Structure formats: structure tokens, C-alpha cells
Amino acid sequence: MNQEMNGTEANNNDQSQRSSYQENGHENIDYVFKVVVIGDSAVGKTQILSRFTKNEFCFDSKSTIGVEFQTRTVTINDKLIKAQIWDTAGQERGALGAMLVYDITKRQSFDHVARWVEELRAHADSSIVIMLIGNKADLVDMRAVPTEDAVEFAEDQGLFFSETSALSGDNVNTAFFRVLEEIYGVVSKKSLECGNGSKTNGVELQGSKIDVISGSEMEISEMKKLSACSC
Numbered sequence: 384m385n386q387e388m389n390g391t392e393a394n395n396n397d398q399s400q401r402s403s404y405q406e407n408g409h410e411n412i413d414y415v416f417k418v419v420v421i422g423d424s425a426v427g428k429t430q431i432l433s434r435f436t437k438n439e440f441c442f443d444s445k446s447t448i449g450v451e452f453q454t455r456t457v458t459i460n461d462k463l464i465k466a467q468i469w470d471t472a473g474q475e476r477g478a479l480g481a482m483l484v485y486d487i488t489k490r491q492s493f494d495h496v497a498r499w500v501e502e503l504r505a506h507a508d509s510s511i512v513i514m515l516i517g518n519k520a521d522l523v524d525m526r527a528v529p530t531e532d533a534v535e536f537a538e539d540q541g542l543f544f545s546e547t548s549a550l551s552g553d554n555v556n557t558a559f560f561r562v563l564e565e566i567y568g569v570v571s572k573k574s575l576e577c578g579n580g581s582k583t584n585g586v587e588l589q590g591s592k593i594d595v596i597s598g599s600e601m602e603i604s605e606m607k608k609l610s611a612c613s614c
């Protein structure tokens with residue numbers, strides 16, 4: 384099942400960040416923002432998503448097979464925003480944001496990041512907001528990617544950057560909220576440029592509509608595997 388968590392009080396370590404945001408259980412959604420989580424296998428994509436949407440972590444996480452997304456609804460700038468987050472590559476079309484994850488203990492996963500950026504530039508909207516994420520920051524003694532290398536790469540490529548731990552929860556909320564806020568900035572700017580200062584009924588995104596449960600997506604989500612976590 385697609386998971387949805389509205390108004391649940393997460394218990395992450397970066398909870399202080401939450402004071403400036405509110406969550407809301409109402410379903411009067413202003414915007415749906417599609418975000419993809421991509422990166423090499425086993426870097427922690429599913430667990431980052433699980434931490435953000437359910438505040439859960441699973442040590443015994445199985446490799447994700449199939450197409451899966453989860454949602455969490457948050458309030459940003461008084462707008463109710465549903466983040467629809469896809470846990471897989473190949474879903475870049477229509478994505479407004481991307482979390483590009485590598486594992487700070489696996490140099491190779493960082494070396495592949497450039498290829499993932501190319502993939503995004505080729506298939507996603509040119510204004511996509513990309514956050515580079517060095518995950519597993521809790522494994523300090525096993526670090527293989529210095530923070531400075533990632534900062535330099537992110538600056539070169541115009542990406543946001545954060546190190547996170549899906550295990551402890553450190554920076555996971557902060558990273559997602561940053562991306563959602565940036566997307567909101569992009570969408571509101573485009574909306575103003577198009578002369579649509581105010582939103583009309585439904586969900587407006589860069590002139591295109593994302594319907595969370597449109598037929599095709601329902602089919603995909605029904606086909607998807609059950610949660611990869613056996614916890």
C-alpha cells in the first residue's frame with residue numbers, strides 16, 4: 384500500500400526544524416510535488432523515504448523491486464503540499480525534485496553520482512531541484528567520502544547538499560523540507576510569470592497537472608511490490 388502520514392509527530396533528531404513547519408491532517412491539498420529518490424543500490428534510498436514518511440527505519444531492508452511511492456503532506460508557506468516521493472529510478476518525468484543519494488562509506492556510490500545527475504538532466508524538467516545526499520552519516524568510522532568532496536561536486540553542479548542518517552534520522556526532514564521549499568519557490572515563481580498569481584481549483588504545477596491517483600499511477604502502485612522492509 385502507498386503510505387501516507389499526515390500530521391504525525393515524527394521523532395527525528397532534527398525536530399527543531401519542524402517548529403517552522405506545520406503538518407496537517409486535512410486533505411485540502413494545494414499542491415502535489417513529485418520527488419524521486421535515486422542513487423546506487425543499497426545507499427539507503429528506501430530507508431530515507433521510510434524515515435521521512437513514517438519515521439521508521441529497518442535494518443533488514445530488502446532491495447526495492449518494482450515501482451513504489453509514498454506520500455507525506457506538509458504545510459509550507461501556508462500551503463498544504465503533498466510530497467509524492469518515488470523510490471525508484473525511471474520515474475523522473477514530471478518530477479520537480481530529486482534526492483540523489485550516495486553512501487558516505489562507499490566511494491563507488493559517490494563516484495556514480497555524476498552519472499545520476501546526467502540521467503536527471505536528460506529525463507527530468509530543467510528546473511528540477513536536486514539535493515545530493517550523503518547517507519549513513521552515523522557510520523563515522525567507515526567514512527570513505529570526505530564531506531568536502533561532496534560539497535565541491537554539489538557546488539560545481541548547482542546541487543543542494545546534505546549528509547543524513549536514515550538510521551538516526553539526522554537531517555532527513557531538513558533535507559526533504561529544503562527541497563520542498565525550493566520547489567515551492569520555483570512553482571510560485573513560474574505561476575507568477577504565467578500570470579497565475581493565485582491557484583485555481585485542483586493541483587497546478589508548471590501548467591501541468593499531477594493527479595495522485597490517476598489511472599496509470601494506480602495501476603503502477605497496485606503492481607508494485609509490498610514494502611521492501613520485512614520488519
Ligand SMILES: Nc1nc2c(ncn2[C@@H]2O[C@H](COP(=O)(O)OP(=O)(O)OP(=O)(O)O)[C@@H](O)[C@H]2O)c(=O)[nH]1
Nearest residue numbers: 424425426427428429430442444446447519549550
Ligand atoms: N547505518 C546505516 N545503515 C543504513 C542507513 N540507511 C540505510 N541503511 C542500511 O543500508 C541497507 C540498504 O538500505 P536500503 O534503504 O534498502 O537501500 P536502497 O538504496 O533502497 O537499495 P535498493 O532498493 O537496492 O536500491 C539496509 O541494510 C539499511 O538498513 C543509515 O542511515 N545508516
Ligand SMILES: [Mg+2]
Nearest residue numbers: 428429446447
Ligand atoms: Mg530500496
